[in-house]
Amino acid sequence: MMTTAWEIGGQKLSSRLIVGTGKYGDQSILPRVMAAAQTNAVTVAVRRINPAGMQEHILDCIPKGAVLMPNTSGARTAEEAVRIARLARAAGCGDWIKVEVIADARYLLPDNAETIKATEQLAREGFQVFPYMNPDLYAARALVAAGAAAVMPLGAPIGSNRGLQTKEMIRILLGELPDTPVIVDAGIGRPSEAAEAMEMGAAGVMVNTAIASANDPVLMAEAFARAVEAGRLAYLAGAGARREEAVASSPLTGFLSREANR
Amino acid sequence: MAFIVNGEQTPLPNAGTLAGYLAAQGLLDKHIVIELNGAIRRRDEWDSILLQAGDALEIVTFVGGG
Amino acid sequence: MSGVYDVLQPYEAFDFDAFWAEVTLPEVDAVLAKERLQPADYLKLLAPVAAERLEEMARRAQAETRKHFGRTIQLFTPLYVSDYCINGCVYCGFRHNNEFRRRQLTLAEVDAEARAISRTGLKHVLFLTGEHPGKSTVAYMLDCVEVLKRHFSSISIEVYSLTEDDYRALAAAGVDGMTMYQEVYQRALYGPLHPWGPKSDYLYRLNAPERACRGGMRSVTVGALLGLAPWRREAFYTGLHAYYLQQQYPGTEVQIAPPRLRPCLGGFPPADAVNDRDLVQYITAYRIFMPHSGICVSTRERQGLRDELVQLGVTKMSAGVSTAVGGHSHPEQEEQFEPADGRSVAEMAAMLKTKGYQPLFQDWHYQL
Numbered sequence: 268m269m270t271t272a273w274e275i276g277g278q279k280l281s282s283r284l285i286v287g288t289g290k291y292g293d294q295s296i297l298p299r300v301m302a303a304a305q306t307n308a309v310t311v312a313v314r315r316i317n318p319a320g321m322q323e324h325i326l327d328c329i330p331k332g333a334v335l336m337p338n339t340s341g342a343r344t345a346e347e348a349v350r351i352a353r354l355a356r357a358a359g360c361g362d363w364i365k366v367e368v369i370a371d372a373r374y375l376l377p378d379n380a381e382t383i384k385a386t387e388q389l390a391r392e393g394f395q396v397f398p399y400m401n402p403d404l405y406a407a408r409a410l411v412a413a414g415a416a417a418v419m420p421l422g423a424p425i426g427s428n429r430g431l432q433t434k435e436m437i438r439i440l441l442g443e444l445p446d447t448p449v450i451v452d453a454g455i456g457r458p459s460e461a462a463e464a465m466e467m468g469a470a471g472v473m474v475n476t477a478i479a480s481a482n483d484p485v486l487m488a489e490a491f492a493r494a495v496e497a498g499r500l501a502y503l504a505g506a507g508a509r510r511e512e513a514v515a516s517s518p519l520t521g522f523l524s525r526e527a528n529r
Numbered sequence: 530m531a532f533i534v535n536g537e538q539t540p541l542p543n544a545g546t547l548a549g550y551l552a553a554q555g556l557l558d559k560h561i562v563i564e565l566n567g568a569i570r571r572r573d574e575w576d577s578i579l580l581q582a583g584d585a586l587e588i589v590t591f592v593g594g595g
Numbered sequence: 596m597s598g599v600y601d602v603l604q605p606y607e608a609f610d611f612d613a614f615w616a617e618v619t620l621p622e623v624d625a626v627l628a629k630e631r632l633q634p635a636d637y638l639k640l641l642a643p644v645a646a647e648r649l650e651e652m653a654r655r656a657q658a659e660t661r662k663h664f665g666r667t668i669q670l671f672t673p674l675y676v677s678d679y680c681i682n683g684c685v686y687c688g689f690r691h692n693n694e695f696r697r698r699q700l701t702l703a704e705v706d707a708e709a710r711a712i713s714r715t716g717l718k719h720v721l722f723l724t725g726e727h728p729g730k731s732t733v734a735y736m737l738d739c740v741e742v743l744k745r746h747f748s749s750i751s752i753e754v755y756s757l758t759e760d761d762y763r764a765l766a767a768a769g770v771d772g773m774t775m776y777q778e779v780y781q782r783a784l785y786g787p788l789h790p791w792g793p794k795s796d797y798l799y800r801l802n803a804p805e806r807a808c809r810g811g812m813r814s815v816t817v818g819a820l821l822g823l824a825p826w827r828r829e830a831f832y833t834g835l836h837a838y839y840l841q842q843q844y845p846g847t848e849v850q851i852a853p854p855r856l857r858p859c860l861g862g863f864p865p866a867d868a869v870n871d872r873d874l875v876q877y878i879t880a881y882r883i884f885m886p887h888s889g890i891c892v893s894t895r896e897r898q899g900l901r902d903e904l905v906q907l908g909v910t911k912m913s914a915g916v917s918t919a920v921g922g923h924s925h926p927e928q929e930e931q932f933e934p935a936d937g938r939s940v941a942e943m944a945a946m947l948k949t950k951g952y953q954p955l956f957q958d959w960h961y962q963l
Contacts, residue, residue, distance in 0.1 A: 287595030294593055312594025315535040315587065316561060325591050326560050338594050354589050357562045357569045408845075425595065442631050443845075453595075475595030505625070519653040522903045523872050 273470070275448055276363055276395035276416040278334045282306040283465065284495040285336065285450070286488065287475025288325060290426075296484060297328040303488035308334040310365055310473065312341070313355050326360075336397060338365035345384035352389050364389060365419070366398040375425040379406040383413060390414030399452055402436035404443055411447050417470065418447060423454025426476045430460040434467075441468045458487075458494030465498025532584040541582055548575040551588075561590050598802045599839045603832055607782060611828050615642040623648050627655060632884045637834050640880035641827045649876060656879035656908040659886040668947055669911040669955040670940060671719035672712055673753070673893075675920045676700045676739055678929065680725030682792030684778070686823060686856060686863035688931050689725045691792065695929040698920045699730055705739050709746040711923040715915050715940035718957040719749040721774065723931075726755035726794055733761045740768045748957050751814070755793065756803040762810030772814035773807045775800065776854065780832030784824045804840060814848035815840060816891060821874075822856030822865030830877045834884055841888065850889030850911070853877055857895045857932040871900055875907060882908030894918075894934035901936055905950055914943035 272281055285308045288297055301309065311325055329335070337355035342348035345368060352364040366389065368381040377399050383406060386396045395416045400406055402420035410418050420437050423429035431437065432454065440449055448470035455461050461472045474491055481487035530541040542550055547565065551557045563570045564587040570578060580586070623645045626636040639645065640652065677699035680689045700708065712720060722739060724731035736754065743750050751772035752765065762773065779785045782797055789795045804815045817836050819829035833851055841849045853874060856865045878890055891911040892904055901912065916937070919928035938946070944954040 288593035289595040291593055297593075310594055311591040313562075313589050314592045316556065316559075316590050324560055325593050335591070337591060340594055353569055354562045354564060354587075355591075357571070358560060358591060360591075473595075518650045519657060519903075519906060520649045520872075520875060522899075523649075523875060 275470070276397070278308075278361075278363070278395075280306070280308050280334060280471075282308070282492065282495065283471035283499055284461070284491055285310065285471060285473045286478060286491075287473060288329070289475055290479040291484070294323060294325060294328045297325075298330060299485045300478060300488045301330065301333070303485045303492065304478070305492045307332070308336060310336045310338050310475070312338055313351050314341070334363065335360045336363045336365050338367045338399070339385070340367045340369070342366075342368050342385075343370040343378075343381075344368065345381040345388065348381070348385040349388050352385070352394060353392075356394065362393060363395045363397065363416075366396055377401055377421070379403055382406070383409045386410050386415050387413040397450070402433045402440055404436075404439055407440050407444060407447070411444060416448070417450050418444070419450045419452040419473065421453040422451050422460065422464065423456075425453045427454050428456025428477055428480075429454050430456055431463055434463075437464070437469070438467060458490040461491055462494040462498035462501075465495055466501045468502055471495075530582045532580060532582060532586060534586045535588060541580060541584075545580050546576055547578040547580055547586075550580060551575065556588065559590065561588050563588060598798070598805060599836050600798060600801060602835055602839050603780065603801075606828075606832070606835075611825075611831075614638070615644070615827070618642040618644050620644060620647060627651055627883070634831075634835055634838060634884075637880060637884035638831055640883065641830055641876065643827075645880070646872060646876050649872065649879070652879040652883065653875065653907050656882035657906055659882055660908045660910065663887050664889075664910050665953075666951055667953045667955050668905060668909065669719060669889075669958050670717060670914050670943060671721055671749075671751075671911065672715075672717055672913050672915050672923075672940070673918065674705075674708055674712060674720050674722045674743075675724075675918060675922065675931065676705055676708075676722050677724040677727065677731045678920045678931070679727035679730045680792075681728075682726050682794040683790050684792075684794060685788055685790070686778075686820070688929065698928060699724075699735075700921055702738055702742050704921055704924070705742045706745075707924045708921055709743055712915070713746040716944075716956055717915065717940055718747055719751070720747045721751045721753055721772075721913075723753045724755070726792065728755070728793070731755075733757065733764065736765060737768050740765065740770055744769050751816075756796075756800050757806070759806040759810045762807040762812055764810075766807075766811040766813075771812065772816065772848075773804070773812050774816040774852070775803045775807070776818050776820055776852070777801055777833075777836070778820045779824045780819055780829055780836070781824045788823055801836075804836070805843070808840060808844040808847045812847065814850060814889075816850040816852055816889070818852040818854060820854055820856060821869045821877075822867055825867050826869045826873060826877070830881070834881055837881075837885055837888055841885070848889065849885075850891055851881060851885075852891040852893065853881075854893055854895045857935065874900075875904070878904065878908050894936040895932065897935040898938060902946055902950070905947065905952055912943065914938060915940040 282305045284306050286304050287310045339348040339351040348368050366385045368378045369375050382398045386398045389396050398410050398415050399419045407418045423432040450471040451464040451469045452473035455474050456477045464472050478484050478487045531538050532541045618639050626639050678689045679697050684690050750770050753774040785797045837849045889910040892909045893913045894916040916934050918931040947954045
């Protein structure tokens with residue numbers, strides 16, 4: 268899809284849809300999901316090995332040459348996130364890292380302050396940092412200043428599939444940070460919500476739960492791919508003029524014709 | 530004699546290198562990352578690291594995640 | 596980024612007239628349908644053809660202003676403390692080669708002037724000097740601030756270009772705003788209008804608002820003196836300047852003023868005619884482009900027009916004005932320009948109330 272190819276964090280991505288690889292009952296479906304999503308970028312997590320699970324390793328289910336975005340899930344502080352990031356990079360699959368610092372087990376909301384600290388440190392160490400954040404303009408500015416490659420505001424809490432609950436806040440980020448890629452991550456439950464985010468001007472979206480928990484994840488991935496492209500095209504085309512109000516009978520500028528112009 | 534692997538007390542093999550231990554676990558050829566006593570150790574070092582009692586070894590890998 | 600000139604300079608060779616000649620009404624409508632405008636959109640709203648959508652622009656400007664400022668107008672008055680000046684700006688009544696008895700107020704006289712103003716209920720004051728660094732020193736300004744703090748809760752300055760450290764010192768002393776009119780943004784035209792004196796340094800003046808932001812001023816007001824150069828270009832440059840400051844210093848309140856040239860001692864005829872319709876186009880276009888930015892209209896404009904502008908995006912107006920040094924206590928001194936609206940504070944407040952607007956006397960206190 269020519270319209271959706273883009274460069275970010277030093278990599279060429281074929282799609283503005285990035286998919287997560289978690290919550291699948293059977294990981295072997297991933298290659299078909301990625302193909303249907305037309306994406307070459309996925310997130311993965313870092314965990315202690317489970318000897319039994321080493322038979323079918325996640326990397327065997329991801330096409331060679333895919334761009335990996337390991338996340339720091341499990342980290343509750345900046346320090347833990349930095350540690351996980353270094354471990355992830357040591358795997359030798361690239362220098363991207365999604366900073367995810369969550370100390371709240373109920374809503375899984377990111378801790379912006381710790382995320383900023385982790386981003387500062389990791390950017391200094393040469394990572395391409397993609398911080399997952401609660402959309403707050405000041406935090407986003409701090410992340411950009413810290414050297415993040417993008418900001419990833421949540422649309423709604425992880426796994427909730429509730430759509431763009433934070434739409435207005437994301438709109439502010441898009442308006443105030445025109446030179447920063449904004450990737451909406453978390454909470455997108457339907458393809459129409461992904462299209463909505465792209466229409467607003469988001470650079471990309473990340474989707475995990477909505478695809479993994481669908482009855483037919485491969486079909487849902489295809490739906491998301493089309494929605495993301497539709498949204499991006501709509502944004503590029505620019506919405507047309509909508510004259511909503513009829514001009515009232517007592518015009519505000521009527522006085523200009525009543526008096527001689529000076 | 531024991532050391533800690535992924536947070537669990539584990540018997541320490543005799544005269545063992547890290548590479549030897551990992552090979553015995555069938556992990557040597559897998560996509561893993563090693564952190565020993567808080568420091569990441571590169572694959573090319575594993576052959577020359579001798580495991581000691583009380584060492585804390587973390588063996589991590591990528592898994593599915595969002 | 597070395598300053599706002601990096602943003603303005605590319606436009607020095609831009610063919611504005613050719614661009615504006617190509618703008619179509621559907622394009623103007625498309626801009627008016629956008630929620631958030633970019634500079635290129637603002638440029639389109641300044642096109643001659645956009646005046647055909649003036650009523651729509653006015654409605655949008657009114658709606659935006661009500662959303663962000665409510666139905667309020669902040670009132671203030673200028674307090675001229677000195678008319679000594681070493682510049683030769685050809686259009687100004689205070690220019691060095693104009694012969695008249697110049698004055699700089701003593702601190703006691705500043706106090707008397709402040710009392711006279713304070714009795715009208717005003718709490719925001721803008722104090723002005725000409726450019727005479729030998730007489731109107733920063734130390735003198737700081738002394739004036741100490742006097743004015745006894746009577747007013749917000750003090751702004753409109754003085755000659757200062758250093759960042761000067762602005763910092765003034766901000767620390769309690770000055771919360773500065774006004775700096777570039778007069779003319781179009782660089783080629785700036786020189787002949789400011790032939791000698793420190794003000795002939797275009798870039799130093801242009802960068803003054805940014806130095807003030809860095810020095811910690813809470814608010815800055817920029818603008819061109821309309822009539823000195825083709826007004827549409829000047830309006831665009833002013834918008835770019837304000838946009839730049841807002842982006843670089845998000846914590847600073849950025850405002851503009853669109854003063855039009857007025858008769859003054861020495862008489863200077865305007866190079867470009869700016870009629871009322873033009874002024875309304877400028878104000879409404881700017882309001883749509885920068886919905887959070889203040890717009891200040893002074894008594895350079897006549898009573899009837901100011902009354903209509905209240906509803907079109909203006910957020911700050913002067914009242915009870917004298918543009919002469921010590922003019923509130925000594926009306927016989929020479930004015931910088933002849934005000935076209937001589938209404939008192941009480942009269943302005945009454946007018947605002949009839950329009951359903953609340954006059955704001957105090958919106959800030961320097962101690963906060």
